[in-house]
Amino acid sequence: EAGVTQFPSHSVIEKGQTVTLRCDPISGHDNLYWYRRVMGKEIKFLLHFVKESKQDESGMPNNRFLAERTGGTYSTLKVQPAELEDSGVYFCASSHGQSRATGELFFGEGSRLTVL
C-alpha cells in the first residue's frame, strides 16, 4: 500500500512568487492534515480536511495560503504571494475516517519550501 506522498520534495522560489504543494493521502483516508515546521520552532497545525470539506482551518497563517481537496482525494496548498517567513517544511498527514483506537496519522516526507 502506498503511503502519503508529497510533491515537490523541495521548492526554492523568490519572494512574491507562487508555489503549490501537493499531497496524495493514503487511499481511503478521509482525514487529511497540513502541518508546517519553521526552522527552530514547533510543528504547527495548518488545517484539516474531512473528505473535501475543511473541518478546521484555524491554523492557516493568513489569506495568502489556500488549501483545496478536490473530490476528497489529493490536496493542494498554494502560497501566493510567498513571503520569506513562509519558508519551512510542510507536512501532510492522513488518517482513517472511522476511528481506529488511536486515530494514528500517517505522514508524508514533507515539502521543503525556501523563499529567497
Add this chain to the structure above:
Amino acid sequence: AQKITQTQPGMFVQEKEAVTLDCTYDTSDPSYGLFWYKQPSSGEMIFLIYQGSYDQQNATEGRYSLNFQKARKSANLVISASQLGDSAMYFCAPRAGNNRKLIWGLGTSLAVNP
C-alpha cells in the same frame, strides 16, 4: 492553549543501552491521547506509540514504552536496547478530545553511538 515541553534538545546513547526522552504537556482537557513520532533524516514522520489518558497501563510497543504519569502530565518515551537506526528526531504530540489535531513539541534529537 496546550503546551508541550521536550526539555532535551539533544541526547546521546550508546548502542544497546536504554534511553529516556522527556515530555511534559499542559492541557485542561480531561480526555486526551499522547503520540510519539520519530523523524529520521529522510524526513518522514513515523508513528511509534500511543497512550490514552484513561489507559490504566503504560503503553508498550516492542522496544518502545511510555512512562506515563498523568498527575504530573508527563509521558516520557523509553527506548530499550538502542540501535543505530534509532538515531532521529523524536516528537511528543498530544491530541485532546475528538479533535485529531496534534500539538507538537520542539523535539529531541537522539544520536546512538556504536
